[in-house]
Amino acid sequence: MSMPNPKEGLQAKARVMVQQSLKVLDAALKAFDAGSKEFQTIHSAYKSLGKAFGTEESQELTDAGLKQIAGAISPKGLGGMQQAGGSPMGGPSPMPMGGM
Numbered sequence: 001m002s003m004p005n006p007k008e009g010l011q012a013k014a015r016v017m018v019q020q021s022l023k024v025l026d027a028a029l030k031a032f033d034a035g036s037k038e039f040q041t042i043h044s045a046y047k048s049l050g051k052a053f054g055t056e057e058s059q060e061l062t063d064a065g066l067k068q069i070a071g072a073i074s075p076k077g078l079g080g081m082q083q084a085g086g087s088p089m090g091g092p093s094p095m096p097m098g099g100m
Helices: 006-029 037-053 063-072 075-083
Strands: none
Touching: 006 037
């Protein structure tokens, strides 16, 4: 398995940030009348960003996914990703038969 490219991780994180911003814009739309200049401006931005970045639900991004992306771009996270999927070396010893 190849190592993730840090730039790709940063871009993925930025996409998530824009998708989260769409939720804020959607909530802000409800404060303005549909015919107002403010509504039209926010709605236009929402449509443009939605076309370019999609919505969070359509790409199935979750808080766990955000943490994984953030971990992938940090040096600490890179080490953790290499160990993902297996049990850690030097884990706890099995309990001896016969109980305590």
